[in-house]
Amino acid sequence: MKVLSILVVLLTLIYFSLFRNPLPDIQRNVCERIRSKNYPCELLNTTTEDGFVIGIHHLSNPGGKPILLWHGMLQNAATWAMNFPSQDLIYLLHDAGFDVYLGNARGTIYSQKHNSLDPKNDSKEYWERCEFDYGSRYDLPAVIDYILENTGYQKLGYVGHSRGSTLMSVLLTEKPEYSYKVNLYVALSPPVFVANTKSPAIRLINQALKNLYVNDLFSLFGVHSLGIKNPVLIKMFTEVCKTTPIVCEFAVFMFAGWDFDNFNRTRIPIYISNPETIPIQDLNHGLQCVNKGLFGKYDFGSEKNIEIYGQATAPLYDLSKIPHDGTKWMIYYGGNDIMVVPEDVDTLVKELDPRVLYSKPIFLPKFSHLDFVWGTNANKFIYYDVVKAMLKQDFGKISK
Numbered sequence: 001m002k003v004l005s006i007l008v009v010l011l012t013l014i015y016f017s018l019f020r021n022p023l024p025d026i027q028r029n030v031c032e033r034i035r036s037k038n039y040p041c042e043l044l045n046t047t048t049e050d051g052f053v054i055g056i057h058h059l060s061n062p063g064g065k066p067i068l069l070w071h072g073m074l075q076n077a078a079t080w081a082m083n084f085p086s087q088d089l090i091y092l093l094h095d096a097g098f099d100v101y102l103g104n105a106r107g108t109i110y111s112q113k114h115n116s117l118d119p120k121n122d123s124k125e126y127w128e129r130c131e132f133d134y135g136s137r138y139d140l141p142a143v144i145d146y147i148l149e150n151t152g153y154q155k156l157g158y159v160g161h162s163r164g165s166t167l168m169s170v171l172l173t174e175k176p177e178y179s180y181k182v183n184l185y186v187a188l189s190p191p192v193f194v195a196n197t198k199s200p201a202i203r204l205i206n207q208a209l210k211n212l213y214v215n216d217l218f219s220l221f222g223v224h225s226l227g228i229k230n231p232v233l234i235k236m237f238t239e240v241c242k243t244t245p246i247v248c249e250f251a252v253f254m255f256a257g258w259d260f261d262n263f264n265r266t267r268i269p270i271y272i273s274n275p276e277t278i279p280i281q282d283l284n285h286g287l288q289c290v291n292k293g294l295f296g297k298y299d300f301g302s303e304k305n306i307e308i309y310g311q312a313t314a315p316l317y318d319l320s321k322i323p324h325d326g327t328k329w330m331i332y333y334g335g336n337d338i339m340v341v342p343e344d345v346d347t348l349v350k351e352l353d354p355r356v357l358y359s360k361p362i363f364l365p366k367f368s369h370l371d372f373v374w375g376t377n378a379n380k381f382i383y384y385d386v387v388k389a390m391l392k393q394d395f396g397k398i399s400k
Helices: 002-019 030-035 089-095 123-128 132-151 163-174 176-180 200-211 214-220 231-243 245-256 265-271 280-292 302-309 342-351 378-391
Strands: 042-047 053-059 066-070 099-103 156-161 182-188 328-334 362-364
Touching: 030 042, 030 053, 042 132, 053 089, 053 132, 066 089, 066 132, 066 163, 089 099, 089 378, 099 132, 123 280, 132 156, 132 163, 132 176, 132 280, 156 163, 163 176, 163 182, 182 378, 200 245, 200 280, 328 342, 328 378, 362 378
Parallel strands: 066 099, 066 156, 156 182, 182 328, 328 362
Antiparallel strands: 042 053, 053 099
């Protein structure tokens, strides 16, 4: 009888840990999460020139100036809706009257459809086209043009975190005409130059790919993307984060850096509840930038480079091509950020024409890589100033 009682207690504890959810945002999709805070949300779609259907989350504010926000690697639009209305940038922008749009990179759960390719049946070709160079040249132009066509404005504001900053930086070099469609670009911890990254996780992955022939194994077994999509595994991870948050904190901080003061530990299960897939080629491209210390296109090897680029070496993204009379940049970076370190941001600033800077780059000594989107005081140190700067911009409303 005593054994049975213990068993009942154990089963009850397991039930409550697995099915009782004190953090409902864990189970909510992006729009459900936003609507639960009493803000409007709809999922729109536009198709890129190369056939990807890109999902765009929209916090409608009819007639408001359009702002586009773009997430980082291993994330989707949910990253902008992790905390509360007084803390998250999307709500502050909406409260200020802006028409807010959240992009989702190709290959994420909200942008996995393609006109002819399938992530399962056409795995290799599909996931190779999810590398960030394609996202810069196709996703951003498609979304920007869609927003401008449907709002009647000539320009929009842009906020990119991490990889979202990389995409815009590439776009402005490869298609400089978009510098006249984006009036203000807020780059939050931009990984453009990354030679000095101190992330132990990135360094470990880099060594594994180079020295353990992991890339060869991926090719041998037809693995073209990595990610945790199994709902049972996601549930397990979120439960671990609830009961033993230090485990998840350590995993996150191994990538991004340490900052306990600016991190809401009770919401860690929400922060890691939307894991995304990373294409192998995209990962390799990023690591090439780390190893070469250069901001360049994907290096296929000399033979294929000649076929694709017309030269043996992969071309660099030429930041000098960015028009100085177009998009203005606001750059924020952190002292506890081990992924994008100050030395590399200094390199970026030196490569840019000073005339493209809206203001002097802002250094936040205690900020880690994820504080720029998840930090509880990002509103105080970044978002209020971003809203003020956007309010001053001329978006060029077209009279109808």
